[in-house]
Amino acid sequence: MGAGHAHPLHLPGTSPVHRMPAEVKIVAAVLLVVCVVATPREAFPVFGGFLLLLGAVWVAAGIPPGWIARRAVIELPFVVLAVLLPFTGEAPTVVWLGVTLSEPGLLGAWNILVKGTLGVLTSLTLAATTPMRELLHGMARLHAPTLVVTIATLMLRYVDVIVAEAGRMRVARISRGHDPRFLWQVGATARGVGALFLRSYERGERVHLAMLSRGWTGRMPQLQPGRTSAAQWLVGLSPVAAGVALAVTGWVLT
Amino acid sequence: MKPAEVRARERLGQAPPSLEVDGLTFAYPDGHPALRGVGLRVERGERVALLGPNGAGKTTLVLHLNGILTAAQGSVRVAGLPVGAPHLHEIRRRVGIVFQDPDDQLFMPTVAEDVAFGPANFGVPTDQLAARVDAALAAVDMTGHRDRSPLHLSGGQRRRVALATVLACEPEILVLDEPSSNLDPVARRELADVLGRLDATMLMVTHDLPYALQLCPRSIVLDDGVVVADGPTRELLRDPDLLRRHRLELPYGFTL
Numbered sequence: 001m002g003a004g005h006a007h008p009l010h011l012p013g014t015s016p017v018h019r020m021p022a023e024v025k026i027v028a029a030v031l032l033v034v035c036v037v038a039t040p041r042e043a044f045p046v047f048g049g050f051l052l053l054l055g056a057v058w059v060a061a062g063i064p065p066g067w068i069a070r071r072a073v074i075e076l077p078f079v080v081l082a083v084l085l086p087f088t089g090e091a092p093t094v095v096w097l098g099v100t101l102s103e104p105g106l107l108g109a110w111n112i113l114v115k116g117t118l119g120v121l122t123s124l125t126l127a128a129t130t131p132m133r134e135l136l137h138g139m140a141r142l143h144a145p146t147l148v149v150t151i152a153t154l155m156l157r158y159v160d161v162i163v164a165e166a167g168r169m170r171v172a173r174i175s176r177g178h179d180p181r182f183l184w185q186v187g188a189t190a191r192g193v194g195a196l197f198l199r200s201y202e203r204g205e206r207v208h209l210a211m212l213s214r215g216w217t218g219r220m221p222q223l224q225p226g227r228t229s230a231a232q233w234l235v236g237l238s239p240v241a242a243g244v245a246l247a248v249t250g251w252v253l254t
Numbered sequence: 255m256k257p258a259e260v261r262a263r264e265r266l267g268q269a270p271p272s273l274e275v276d277g278l279t280f281a282y283p284d285g286h287p288a289l290r291g292v293g294l295r296v297e298r299g300e301r302v303a304l305l306g307p308n309g310a311g312k313t314t315l316v317l318h319l320n321g322i323l324t325a326a327q328g329s330v331r332v333a334g335l336p337v338g339a340p341h342l343h344e345i346r347r348r349v350g351i352v353f354q355d356p357d358d359q360l361f362m363p364t365v366a367e368d369v370a371f372g373p374a375n376f377g378v379p380t381d382q383l384a385a386r387v388d389a390a391l392a393a394v395d396m397t398g399h400r401d402r403s404p405l406h407l408s409g410g411q412r413r414r415v416a417l418a419t420v421l422a423c424e425p426e427i428l429v430l431d432e433p434s435s436n437l438d439p440v441a442r443r444e445l446a447d448v449l450g451r452l453d454a455t456m457l458m459v460t461h462d463l464p465y466a467l468q469l470c471p472r473s474i475v476l477d478d479g480v481v482v483a484d485g486p487t488r489e490l491l492r493d494p495d496l497l498r499r500h501r502l503e504l505p506y507g508f509t510l
Contacts, residue, residue, distance in 0.1 A: 157362065210359045214419065
């Protein structure tokens with residue numbers, strides 16, 4: 001999860017989309033998802049339009065569609081429920097290849113599937129073009145609660161430290177003959193988790209002392225100069241304008 | 255003395271000593287005494303090693319220097335300013351503490367952001383931060399690593415970045431807590447090169463006696479919460495009785 005290093009959801013690059021300030025991209029992504037959700041589910045061609053719109057952004061950002069598609073499978077566990085809907089929904093029904101399917105169920109499943117997928121694709125596009133710490137800077141500039149941004153910043157830094165510590169403790173346990181395959185040995189693992197909590201807590205204290213020593217006053221200082229210009233907002237939000245047009249088209253069509 | 259007064263005297267070249275500790279006592283909440291009347295003085299530009307065995311009270315003393323812990327009795331003055339509530343922020347700018355574990359000190363996602371954190375807190379304008387960061391990273395030979403995560407640096411590099419985060423605040427006195435611990439011999443020597451080049455007032459807490467000898471002409475020995483010796487490092491290290499009494503030991507084969 002280290003910034004500046006390979007993160008599985010980030011594709012480093014220098015395209016105009018990558019260079020766009022993070023807060024613009026966050027706002028654009030959220031608004032675009034709102035447009036997708038607001039589009040009536042029966043307006044089938046409009047969803048194709050949304051996909052084309054995202055495709056255009058991928059071209060501009062130089063993201064191969066296959067790269068996005070592989071990461072989009074993260075969605076699968078969440079749409080399992082949608083597959084059940086056509087079988088459990090109410091009348092009227094249609095018979096397809098000898099299987100009786102509920103029509104509202106089919107529509108409901110399509111609704112979850114298409115909107116979920118477009119939402120995931122939008123988020124992946126944001127993640128692919130924006131490093132984690134830039135997202136945090138963007139949130140701070142959007143006046144997200146300071147405490148939340150600070151906690152997220154510290155997590156970004158310390159998750160790996162704590163995972164490495166847990167790994168070392170595990171190796172030390174195993175080296176002394178611990179074999180965590182059996183249920184009756186879960187006690188040692190549990191105590192390890194307890195020890196890890198205490199260690200992390202103590203580290204938290206020491207980090208806080210070190211921060212106080214460098215003049216920490218409870219809020220993250222602004223580290224980078226520069227403001228986001230109106231032109232950047234205009235360019236960044238142009239896909240949203242297309243999204244609004246698509247959503248409106250959807251309402252007109254149905 | 256007030257901050258403005260101190261600055262006026264600094265301009266006249268009559269700056270007070272960087273650090274004055276007088277009759278400092280401190281007991282842990284359970285009543286166990288950690289410091290029992292510590293007194294010491296570090297002049298401007300001096301490099302002093304603070305030696306002592308584990309549990310002598312060294313780290314407790316360090317935490318008093320910038321007001322993280324407050325004196326039960328006695329006083330601490332930094333450049334004439336008493337360490338205390340009214341100008342704690344100014345004190346913390348003037349006392350730069352480099353903690354023992356760089357993972358405690360480096361908490362930002364990138365090196366450059368971490369180095370900028372201190373100066374930004376102390377009011378350096380945003381457009382001057384980059385210059386401060388560059389200067390501090392250059393001073394520790396880490397210029398090429400500004401956009402990396404501290405997590406991906408070696409132990410020695412992390413230690414030098416931790417030093418840079420404090421140098422960027424331009425402190426009056428640099429306080430190093432066990433700077434050579436957990437470093438391999440090359441990293442230890444590289445850090446010594448960097449520290450030797452700095453012309454900052456320095457208080458180096460350590461039980462690495464050769465390191466103290468290499469970097470600090472003067473040493474203070476702290477044991478059981480009191481100062482038991484204060485003098486030229488070479489003379490102190492030549493006194494085997496003194497070393498033995500206070501659980502200090504030169505490495506095998508090391509003679510003076």
